[in-house]
Amino acid sequence: MNSFKKHYSRTLKSALGLLLVLPQLCMAQEPARPIIQQVEFKKDTLSISNCGAKGDGQFLNTASINQTIRTCSERGGGVVLVPAGIWLTGPIEMQNNVNLHLKRDAVLLFTKDFDQYKLVESNWEGEPAWRNQNPISGKNLYNIAITGNGIIDGNGGAWRMVKKSKLTASQWKNLVASGGTVDPKSEIWYPSASSLKGSQEKKAGVIRPGTTIDDFKDVKDFLRPNLLVFTNCKKILLEGVTIQNSPAWNVHPLLCEDLTLRKLSVRNPWYGQNGDGVDVESCKNVLIEDCTFDVGDDGICIKSGRDKAGRDRGKPTENVIIRNNVVYHAHGGFVIGSEMSGGARNIWVEDCSFIGTDIGLRFKTTRGRGGVVENIFINNINMIDIPGEAILFDMYYAAVDPVPLAGEKRSSVKTITLPVTEETPQFKNFYIKNIVAKGASKGIFLRGLPEMHIQNIWIEHATLEANKGIEIIEASQINLKNIVLKTTENNPLIAINNSSAIKLDNIQALDAPELYIEVAGEKSSDIRLSKSNTKAAKTVSQFIAGSTNKSLTIKN
Template structure:
């Protein structure tokens, strides 16, 4: 079966699954963006309303309110659901477990601040046993501060702030910090890994616990809290979710992670992390479907808006793609990528539209990443009407050698004699990227406007870029690509005036650029 047949089969599978899906009751909204048309059912919440103060909570930032949140949610749940109001104040708490038909509503100037003590958060092994669907880190991984498991009809809304106290979880690298930041972090409780030049936040009690769990002789106990740190929000197998207006910030790891969820609406939210927050992604939609993400702002330490579907064999075995997603009118400031697919995309990503977005100072604009061993099919992705500026690396990036050496990278470094050896045969571990359409993009400043780096055994295939206007420092490159069309493009770079290098490519068509782009071919396939 060739790559075109694989992509067509994937599209047919998605269409059949959508047609056969069970119809759901409730408030159904229909959204269309280009060729992507989705229906999203929003949560239904009963009219009953209570305040967290009704259950003894105090918003003084000092009183631990974990029991009050648990009692309030249990009380609402027993009566069929309703709204839990969080008024003005700072509400310190351990984990909040959302249940079905519950709305968490934050008033203006309300802050939910999570207590970072490891002992407050159960391990996923305690909650689920050894179920691999519980996510990264295995059974020792901790439950998220804001979590839900198998629930329906959940809403988190208002104009308050949810803070994950991530600085008490995340490791801190010396070379990512100013002198003041380094002195501040290392003056707190924690341990230093001199070999990595990295500081790990851990209280004395947590250090002792880590020694017991890992064994002091290995030295890895220093990394224990980093190894088990959770996402700020993690919903697993939930349906009919709405996040509206809230600021999510300072996550231990990723900020927002719906996993194996459907019917998700996210509007008007702000997601923030320190720029040097390790693994501080904005949102990671993992194996989710029927998602509408609109008018949100991201300013984070890792990828901004990211689509995933599991990693390597576990992701392929689960086999649940992220699909039927519309993203519009979002702004991404600092992030490793504005819109990102991968690298954990082993279950596939299909039928996604991202449009009318601004990427202002991200490391990459549109970022597609994978490598050998991932497998998975990424197809039917539509990106249009996007403005980028001050992009540190690439405006459009396809990287199939994520964290691996490649002939494409070697070529850019004038190492033309470097060759990738031991090219494997195509099998289930080979990732596929096809049928991706990018239209009406402005990139006002990048290192490279375009960098595509495919695999020799499975080139990047069927990419169409039209109406792309970019200024860059260095020339663009397409390596190991086939059936790629670029039309109506203008690329200007400081190094050569405007060059596009084609390395080991086949069927690359560059038209309607007025002859402005210089095309240079190297080792192109016949």
């Protein structure tokens, strides 16, 4: 009987151990990659010049272009040709089965006459809002495209506010002399008094019970549109064109399905406020490939709505393939958040280069968002000259530029534990491998919440040249393997605070650090460091702020 009990006990322990391992094994298995349906068009072609449009940069072509698009769609679809010229226009509305094709020497230039853009019910940073009509838009459409090698210019300089801190003294002087108005602190230039007034209102334009369009007319100039917005559309292609100088975001697909972005050049001034490259929001089945971004905010960004509005919508961005892209200036090369309240899942990012982006891989959220971001697969990413972190997870996003300006002081995060609710965001199940970063402020930074750790993150085969090495705060089940670190400020090389189940395997410091690993916080536990060159350090380990040496196991 005793032998039976021992056998039963061993069997039970084995079974329980297997149950603990199985979830990680299942999570590590990639889901099937999506198949993105592609557009098809009739070869019939209508030129906007045959419908009264003039490419002289003076004539306003809004009516002619929209009429050409409507006629093409009513005839069963085809190609609407934008030939050589500068085609000044107001808002363009796409229609079913139309491919708007720009010749290489064609410039579609949107007017800076704000009166041409009516206030419409739209969306701003994940919430329903009144905004000026988008320069290019489409809603509830099927089989649409914008192709060619021409330029789409949003004339965004007429709309955007500009911070004095981001310009030289002469640039600021010239901007102020051009017109517009400056805020009372003389820190930000606005294109009009209406724009300045809107900046002083909390969530200007956001639709709230009891408000109407009339409540926002006095701040109309502040309600900048995104340049190109497709909402609830299926089978979309954007290919070849240059999309630049947006009033706010450049490209914003919302609630779309079967979307392809290919060989785009997306540009904005580096100081362009909210000048994101592409924000894919609550979309399904997306391919972004062979594109180049050089913008004023995040480069390639995944979103799914903000706070309660996003949770109520309940539409994650899912089944996304991002490959063979280059991002130059941007707040982040590849970004998820911070408006991710509907969740994001099943996303592949591979074979991309980030050159001078503030942060390389940037995953951001904050309390109040809710939402689950999971099953993210990242492979073969190169980074050069990253002013901030090469890889960043941060659940304390504060809506500020990721890299402080010279002399800027920011308060440190105050750590408190709150109850877990539907407003608590989650980051889990990220698989990141084959990363090279040559120049960054910090190699890896993970900061979760006390009540909701960042969980199950795998980073393997990375060579990171940075000022500082690795910092992990409020995280669990973190696996770092085969990481090479070349640091200049290496005290400590690895810092861990109130985190558990941390596995560090084959971490190699190219330059001998003063302190290899520092553990902080009484909640830190089950930290395992193995096959690493700890003996190169003057001091191997240090325990502070309530941690003890029981939290760390080292095996070389």
